[in-house]
Amino acid sequence: MTAASTALNIAEVLGSSLGASLYHYHGQRTVFWFLGGASVLNQVLLVGVCLMLKESDEPEEIKPSASAVRRDQVQGGWSRLRAVLRSKRLGCAVVLIVMAAVIKGSVEEILPFHADHRWGFGPMMIGKLFFITAVTYILAAVVVGRIWDSLHRYRVLFAAFWLAVLGMTSYSLFLIASYHKTINALYLGLALYGVCLGLTHTPAALLLADAVEHEEGKAKDAVNGIWNTMWEAGGSVGFLLGGLLAEDYPSQIALMAAYTICCLVCAGLMVAISSWPEEKDGFRKALAKGPV
Secondary structure (H helix, E strand, O other): OHHHHHHHHHHHHHHHHHHHHHHHHHOHHHHHHHHHHHHHHHHHHHHHHHHHOOOOOOOOOOOOOHHHHHHHHHHHHHHHHHHHHOOHHHHHHHHHHHHHHHHHHHHHHHHHHHHHHOOOOOHHHHHHHHHHHHHHHHHHHHHHHHHHHHHHHHHHHHHHHHHHHHHHHHHHHOOOOOOOOOHHHHHHHHHHHHHHHHHHHHHHHHHHHHHOOOOOOHHHHHHHHHHHHHHHHHHHHHHHHHHHOOOOHHHHHHHHHHHHHHHHHHHHHHHHHHHOOOHHHHHHHHHHHOOO
């Protein structure tokens, strides 16, 4: 899950640097030719990987009858699905990925326009800004993947803390209007922003993996569907807001300030969800207290 989350965001963020380089040296037409060629190559590689898959050499287990399988699905399928959907880890992952995706979408929409119109940066310089974000994101994602097992019960608290920092960092990126005079401050802000992305997007994927680790069938399919929907919804809202406010600097600052507040609220919500007593425990405690 760490590798998948890292690869997805590397493709999104590092692609901006590659596109800027192609545009600068070879023109806009080359960018689209490259995209078309890369898409075709990707499909060829995907078919090649599928053809290379081999069945396991392990002896096939004796499968139960169709009626037994159907009976088991009817009795336990929907109950497992309901249990997974009420999982605290799934709830924390959804809150985390939606808020982080919203911020990521807005920053990626606003940053190039802001750098071009306010700071006077060219395509190569804008590509460099995204490159800094990509590199720090990769490093942070690898680190959090390595230490995830050692975090144990502090996983949600860890992700919530970095979500709050992500909101404050995105706000600081656009707070200073004289980055052309203090370029190192911009580099530092983008590096911290990339770290925060890596320390929020990757934990969201890992929390999801924890929630469906021992699940199959309906439960895993439903959770993956929820994940993809929340990711796309958050990113789309972020792109929309970023595009609508790209030309209005005061509104950008107000939007980023609102994001900071939302991140703090979401971080608190994640902690609250993770601390909420399980339904069975709450029912047991209620029985122990007796009638009110």
